[in-house]
Amino acid sequence: MAVLSPFHLAFPVHDLAAARRFYGELLGCPEGRSSEAWVDFDLHGHQIVAHLSPHECSAVATSAVDGDAVPVRHFGVVLPMADWQALADRLTAAGTCFVIEPHVRFKGEVGEQATMFFLDPSGNALEFKAFADIGQLFAK
Template sequence: MTPFHLAFPVRDLEETRRFYQDVLGCTIGRSSDTWVDFDLFGHQMSAHLRPQATAAARDGQVDGVAVPIPHFGVVLLMDQWRELAERLEANSATDWLERPMVRFKDEPGEQATLFIRDPSGNALEFKGFRSMEQVFAH
């Protein structure tokens, strides 16, 4: 797998550091007073300070459920996804957009999914599959 890189806006670097490190379990990479890099399941995420950052609108539809656009996240194997979902459910500060659910039940590409917001309002989706071969199944 080749890691991807994503730069995204945040309103406050310290609250962003706490969320990505303490809640999602990311390690912190290089940083400055205007940005910080995180290792999100092997991918390079760069949070850039933009105090005017706003939340994503819920204007997409997937399997009959409204989803925020834009959003980003990671595809995980089901055991990793369950571990993350349990950690998020145990955290009373989790800002849920969609609680854990299964989408496309008994169809090709069946997946578990959840949506949360980070402290700056960025929408994140985490998907869980029984095998990576199902990611692009149709």
């Protein structure tokens, strides 16, 4: 697989202190630059920016995927399986309320993957996934 360039994603939050606790402390994302209106985080080498914009935070729409109601608007990272399991364990130990509990989706099929969904304090949906065979990432 080719070396990937970091992506940049900006998203709304209702409270920057809550975003710092969630992304910085719980998920372990180092903090970058910030102001009174936004905070940069390093999400596994990618730049995500929490912008203070409470009126932009809204309910989560879902779509059916392999029997789960998957949040339509979501973001996350594909991790190595061991890192995914360590994150799932850390989130479970922290009492995270999962939208979709950590499990394996498409078991025995093309695209088999470990996945989990949860919300940040502002209602933004995140998915973290892993593949036993990363070659399955774009498999049809």
